[in-house]
Amino acid sequence: MNTSTTPATLLPGGDWALGARTVSRFGYGAMQLAGPGVMGPPADRAGALAVLREAVDLGITHIDTSDAYGPHYTNQLIHEALHPYPESLVIATKVGAERDAQGGWPTAREPSALRRQVHDNLRTLGVERLDLVNLRMGDAASPRSGSLAEPVQTLLELQQEGLIRDLGLSNVTDGQVAEAQGIARIVCVQNMYNVAHRHDDALISRLAGEQIAYVPFFPLGGFTPLQSETLSRVAAGAGAxxxxxxxxxxLQRSPNILLIPGTSSQAHLLDNIAGAAVVLSGQDIADLDGFGR
Known part of the structure; x- marks a missing residue:
């Protein structure tokens, strides 16, 4: 593998601190590398390995994964494609849910389950310490209220044992973020957020002030027909x-937002990078903000 990388500043958005590390704000989500329904091996193994290598060669220094993807297959692909990992690369993984035989995502946040998942990620990624572990709360639909003290405490203990560098949260409410911050240092929050679903606006602004990263998933979805029409009109005007x-x-919403669009195609990866670099006018942003609030 060619481990030389393009400076993150040449990727759209530049870079941001993710814990003690600095990463490209344009990252890569590895979920789509697994088979259909995020189960089983990829149909094109060689293509999956190639897109991972291309991402790193292009200067991407933030890859998002989970040993539940496949399960195991996505982490195994990352290991095969990129190990030994470049010093600049941060691999974020996720715990708190596992897979069942039907492809479901049952929650698994008991201390023993979290310890097992952390060790599974260590094994499949081939590392002695995980760069970043996000605790997934809620369910497949949305965040759910409730205390996360016990699972955060468990991950804090694993961090103190030297198995995790940094901790993050996923699929959480504002209150859960605050609760977790009272227990451990949290370096990122990964929630569903896009131009039409702006429920985390205040949280993003607070986190930016605290130099904490926000990683949105589902960047395009859940739009009404009218919202889709506005988005398409803005896109046509921008030639995108x-x-x-x-x-x-x-990327233009807030400097602490890190993108992790996923793809199993090298061509689509390049398209995503070019697309994220589109410069929106003040009127474009005003039009989009008009239906997101």
């Missing part, structure tokens, strides 16, 4: 696709 505008808007 709706997905490009959605990604570009996120």
């Amino acid at each position: 696709s709706p997905l490009s505008v959605a990604l570009a808007w996120l």
Whole structure:
């Protein structure tokens, strides 16, 4: 593998601190590398390995994964494609849910389950310490209220044992973020957020002031027909696709937003990078903000 990388500043958005590390704000989500339904091996193993290597060669220094993807297959691909990992690369993984035989995502946040998942990630990624572990709360639909003290405490203990460098949260409410921050240092929050679903606006602003990263997933989805029409109109005026505008808007929304669009195609990866680099006008942003609030 060619481990030389393009400076993150040449990727759209520049870079941001993710814990003690600095990463490209344009990252890569590895979920789509697994088979259909995020189960089983990829149909094109060689292509999956190639897109991972291309991402790093392009200067991407933030890859998002989970040993639940596949399960195991996505982490195994990352290890095969990129190990030994470049010093600049931060691999974020996720615990708190496992997979069942039907492809479901049952929660698994008991201390023993979290310890098992952390050790599974260590094994499949081939590392002695995980760069970043996000605790997934809620369910497949949305965050759910409730205390996360016990699972955060468990991950803090694993961090103190030297198995995790940094801790983050996923699929959480504002109150859960605050509760977790009272227990451990949290370096990122990963929630569903896009131009039409702006429930985390206040949280993003608070986190930015605290130099904490916010990683949105589902950047394009859940739009009403009228919202989709507005997005398409803005995209046409910018000479870009709706997905490009959605990604570009996120990068321009706040400096602490890190993107992790996923793909199993090298060509699509390049398209995503080019799309995120689209510069939106003040009027474009005003039009989009008009239906997101």
